[in-house]
Amino acid sequence: LSDISFTARPGQVTAIIGGTGSGKSTLPRLLLRFYDIDRGSILVDGVDIRSLRQADLRAMIGYVPQQAILFSGSIRDNILFGREKGDNEVAQAAEIAQATEFISKTQAGFATAIAQGGQNLSGGQKQRLAIARALVHRPKIYVFDECFSALDFKTDARLRAALKEETASATVIIIAQRVSTIKDADQIIVLEKGRITGIGTHEELLATNDVYREIVSSQLTEEEIA
Known part of the structure; x- marks a missing residue:
């Protein structure tokens, strides 16, 4: 990565x-400080993340990777991930994550x-x-890292x-490869070879950014683009 600079604000969806x-x-x-940058800074609420304890930083972030990490145990335990929450909160997180339907069809819910x-x-x-797990935590920051990729389009849209x-x-x-997942974001950041080539809404980037137009045209029909 080189010359990366952007602001992701509360109440907004930033897509990459x-x-x-x-x-x-x-x-x-x-x-998440899996490793640190060698120059520049990453700020959360104006504070350099390198000055925070990793445990405190990660408590602020609900991170959902592309490859969900689950362990042997109940569905409830996997959603809670060691946190103390009530059954209603677990059920609500599952409902938002569109997991209730398949959970209800299992033998023991x-x-x-x-x-x-x-x-x-x-x-x-x-x-x-994995998405329900992030939701039940109610963090300040959500990072969805290509975690909608295995969902069908209707489930993706409902979620x-x-x-x-x-x-x-x-x-x-939201980090994604599927345009339909991110086209309604407040701002979309387009990356190519480690650099930002454009920042804007779907409509703005369609009008100004060749890289984004190429990605969109490879996935959507002319009717969907319009």
């Missing part, structure tokens, strides 16, 4: 899109056992549980609509 090797998945790893790594669940089911209300006061960052 780019092709393979563009650097888009490096950004959340830097925010939220008490249903999950195999190590979620081997008895589909990719989309695992992703929805994003439900998320919009639930995360209205939070800072939301």
Whole structure:
């Protein structure tokens, strides 16, 4: 990454899109301090994240990776991830994450056992549980790192609509390759080869950014683009 500068604000959705090797998945790893930047700074509420304890920083962030990490235990335990929350909060998080329907079809509902790594669940089911886990935590910042990729388009749309209300006061960052997932974001950041080539809304970037137009035209029909 080089010359990266942008602000993600509370109450807004910031989307990051780019092709393979563009650097888009490096950004959340830097925010979570999986490793540190060698120059510049990343600020949360005006505070350099390097001055925060990692545990405190990560408590502020609900991070959902593309590959959901599940452990052997119940669905409820996997959503809670060691946190103390009531059944209503767990159920609400699952509802927003569009997980209620498949959970209700299991033999024991939220008490249903999950195999190590979620081997008895589909990719989309695992992703929805990982999203519910982030939601039940109610963090200040949500980072969804290509975690909608295994969802069908209808589930993706329903989930994003439900998320919009639930995360209205939070800072939301969505990293995605699918244009339909991010086209309604307040700002879209286009990355190519580790650099920002454009920042704007879907409409603004369609009018001004060649990289974004190429991504969009490869995925959407002319009617969908219009």
